[in-house]
Amino acid sequence: MTTPVNTAPTHTNRLPEGKMPQLRVMPAPHDANVYGDVFGGWIMAQVDIAGSLPATRRANGRVATIAVNSFLFKNPVFVGDLLSFYADIVKVGNTSITVYVEVYAERNRLQANIVKVTEATLTYVATGEDRKPRQLPPLESLISHQ
Numbered sequence: 001m002t003t004p005v006n007t008a009p010t011h012t013n014r015l016p017e018g019k020m021p022q023l024r025v026m027p028a029p030h031d032a033n034v035y036g037d038v039f040g041g042w043i044m045a046q047v048d049i050a051g052s053l054p055a056t057r058r059a060n061g062r063v064a065t066i067a068v069n070s071f072l073f074k075n076p077v078f079v080g081d082l083l084s085f086y087a088d089i090v091k092v093g094n095t096s097i098t099v100y101v102e103v104y105a106e107r108n109r110l111q112a113n114i115v116k117v118t119e120a121t122l123t124y125v126a127t128g129e130d131r132k133p134r135q136l137p138p139l140e141s142l143i144s145h146q
């Protein structure tokens with residue numbers, strides 16, 4: 001698999017065109033340290049949630065995160081940034097789905113001030129009720145439900 005890394009400049013002044021974010025969220029003071037920088041662990045949790053959404057749709061059911069393949073905190077995130085999480089499936093296996101997640105911050109609530117803050121690649125595994133790996137359904141079986 002070729003993991004897309006650093007595919008876009010960090011200061012773009014615009015959000016990715018023609019794509020819908022999976023998640024938009026604004027960190028609050030309790031998500032930050034005493035200097036006002038948002039905790040990396042909080043960002044990782046949101047990235048995990050955002051990445052799980054396309055994975056869950058592709059799996060047509062529950063998934064579990066098996067690996068964080070890469071994670072780059074390219075720029076700091078501040079309380080009050082409006083974060084947009086974009087997630088794309090980059091690889092599908094028998095039971096696994098690998099997702100590339102990019103995070104952009106709109107600073108000071110100004111859309112003109114947009115910074116790419118984070119990018120990550122995570123792998124999810126489709127699981128059954130028994131929490132064991134489950135074969136992914138054929139893509140064709142999902143199309144009518146997407």
Ligand SMILES: CC(C)(COP(=O)(O)OP(=O)(O)OC[C@H]1O[C@@H](n2cnc3c(N)ncnc32)[C@H](O)[C@@H]1OP(=O)(O)O)[C@@H](O)C(=O)NCCC(=O)NCCS
Binds near residue numbers: 065125132
């Ligand atoms: C997810 C889980 C059910 C998978 O079971 P497993 O027996 O470890 O999985 P397998 O070895 O059969 O591998 C399953 C898939 O994951 C892939 N995989 C395994 N290790 C991997 C790794 N380090 N990185 C990327 N993919 C990996 C395998 O290649 C396989 O993919 P494929 O079927 O598409 O070829 C099990 O590992 C688990 O329960 N882990 C804990 C999950 C968890 O609690 N996550 C946090 C909360 S969601």
